[in-house]
Amino acid sequence: MTSPARPAAVVILAAGEGTRMKSDTPKVLHELCGRSLVGHVLAAAGALEPAHLAVVVGYQRDRVAAHVTEQDPRVVTAVQDQQLGTGHAVRCALAELPDLDGPVVVLNGDTPLLTGETLQALVATHVEKGNAATVLTASVPDPTGLGRIVRDADGHVRRIVEHRDATPEERTIAEINSGMFAFDAKHLHAMLDRLTTDNDQGQEYLTDVLGLLVEDGHPVAAMVAPDYRETLGCNDRVELAGLRALLRDRLVTAAMRAGATVVDPASVWFDVDVRLGRDVVVHPNVQLRGATVIEDRAEVGPDTTLVDTRVGTGASVVRAHALQAEIGPEASVGPYAYLRPGSVLARKAKVGTYVETKNATIGEGSKVPHLTYVGDATIGEQSNIGASSVFVNYDGVKKYHTVIGDHARTGSDTMFVAPVSVGDGAYTAAGSVITEDVPPGAMAVARSRQRNIEGWVERRRPGTPAAEAAAAARRVASEEGTVESSIPPATTEIPGTGSDH
Numbered sequence: 001m002t003s004p005a006r007p008a009a010v011v012i013l014a015a016g017e018g019t020r021m022k023s024d025t026p027k028v029l030h031e032l033c034g035r036s037l038v039g040h041v042l043a044a045a046g047a048l049e050p051a052h053l054a055v056v057v058g059y060q061r062d063r064v065a066a067h068v069t070e071q072d073p074r075v076v077t078a079v080q081d082q083q084l085g086t087g088h089a090v091r092c093a094l095a096e097l098p099d100l101d102g103p104v105v106v107l108n109g110d111t112p113l114l115t116g117e118t119l120q121a122l123v124a125t126h127v128e129k130g131n132a133a134t135v136l137t138a139s140v141p142d143p144t145g146l147g148r149i150v151r152d153a154d155g156h157v158r159r160i161v162e163h164r165d166a167t168p169e170e171r172t173i174a175e176i177n178s179g180m181f182a183f184d185a186k187h188l189h190a191m192l193d194r195l196t197t198d199n200d201q202g203q204e205y206l207t208d209v210l211g212l213l214v215e216d217g218h219p220v221a222a223m224v225a226p227d228y229r230e231t232l233g234c235n236d237r238v239e240l241a242g243l244r245a246l247l248r249d250r251l252v253t254a255a256m257r258a259g260a261t262v263v264d265p266a267s268v269w270f271d272v273d274v275r276l277g278r279d280v281v282v283h284p285n286v287q288l289r290g291a292t293v294i295e296d297r298a299e300v301g302p303d304t305t306l307v308d309t310r311v312g313t314g315a316s317v318v319r320a321h322a323l324q325a326e327i328g329p330e331a332s333v334g335p336y337a338y339l340r341p342g343s344v345l346a347r348k349a350k351v352g353t354y355v356e357t358k359n360a361t362i363g364e365g366s367k368v369p370h371l372t373y374v375g376d377a378t379i380g381e382q383s384n385i386g387a388s389s390v391f392v393n394y395d396g397v398k399k400y401h402t403v404i405g406d407h408a409r410t411g412s413d414t415m416f417v418a419p420v421s422v423g424d425g426a427y428t429a430a431g432s433v434i435t436e437d438v439p440p441g442a443m444a445v446a447r448s449r450q451r452n453i454e455g456w457v458e459r460r461r462p463g464t465p466a467a468e469a470a471a472a473a474r475r476v477a478s479e480e481g482t483v484e485s486s487i488p489p490a491t492t493e494i495p496g497t498g499s500d501h
Contacts, residue, residue, distance in 0.1 A: 008185055009052040011107070012042065012054070014064055021235075021237060022237075028109040033269070033272050036071075041109055052098075056077075061079055106182075108179050111231060113229050121226075131182070132218035133184070133187065133221075135221075136231065137178060137224050139175050148170050158214055188209065194212055232246075248268075260280040269287045274292045280296065295310070301319075310325075311327045312329035313329040319337075323339065328364075330347055331349045337356070338356040339357050340358035355368050357374045358376070361378045362379045367383075373390050373391060376399050376418065386410050401418055402416045405423045409426075414428045415433040420436065423437070426438045
């Protein structure tokens, strides 16, 4: 027998198609802020620590079942072959569970703002009052289209009436049925057996259970949700967007109350698993997704997206995109940088403008300032990678690794053709293609010797602005006595130009 504060079971109704979503995806699998609709409900239900957790599936049952069991391996799925009403759905769930003794909580699978605290209060109220059923209600600004809670003169719940069946007086009631309940298991079983389909929809309504319990003299009560928005469901993409914005506001507000500065909350989006430290600053147009962690005093944005990324204490990330990366304390990223999976920056490392990294470790104090691709590489401490460098890691079949040692200085426009290593304290000359290991302290020069073909432009591009500029410069230099005034003849063909030398 379970503890009174711990439900015997939680049943989540997730069998519907959600036709108004106009989607190939079942409604409950649509996502907001890092979780599916039903995933949010599962997370709230987890706060109750129920003895059993059941999800009723129907439309695309295999897809929904696989998703919910991935979210929580304890889930038992029950199939509702035909959507014959909420009462029928609960009956399908109970058929998959052992005999229950204690509270059974029934939830909708499309209420992502529901909190575990509210569910705990619902169960506590239900148990303390000794109710046969307790319905979670809400007082809403506009109850149009929603089921109303009808109470007697003493405030006791008598029944739930749907909007279409309500009298003009009943339609003035602002307290609505959320569709979420706590039942005594034995009473629930007994009343489900008495449900009929004698209604406009020809379905078994779970709400009719309350009326049957009242008829039999069993105590039925309501608990009003502390915030009506917790009970809001989703029927189409407009409502989904509204819920997403409400959840975003909740998450951003919580981060600010915990000590983070969010400069423009309306332009920032957080997922539910994002964590921010104290004195973090988040600038406008930032998206923090997945399990991203921003540690104390770090600064992120503007115009930055981080997915499953950790940003260390005091680091700075500006106009960058990072996926499954680790940015160390006091490191600097951006602007316009792209950190792909496996990118690890140590303390005070720098990845600058128009730099892309992948499966790369950049050591403490090392810098990749601009216009560079670093893939499958390890860079030691206090090294500097020149602009326009490429770590050539792929031969079309396999990926290979490059190692740059500590205190190395590599020239601009260097190609590192992996597998290759550059030793501690080594240099590479600008424009080099490094195909062999560079010993510590060496200077690697791997480029052709420069040749200047005098007069080539005036011979091969006569009449062009370049030729005219060259001729004018030659005349000035000749007058100053620094060059010969005549153009030397071309006697040798230069590959790729068609010119003679």
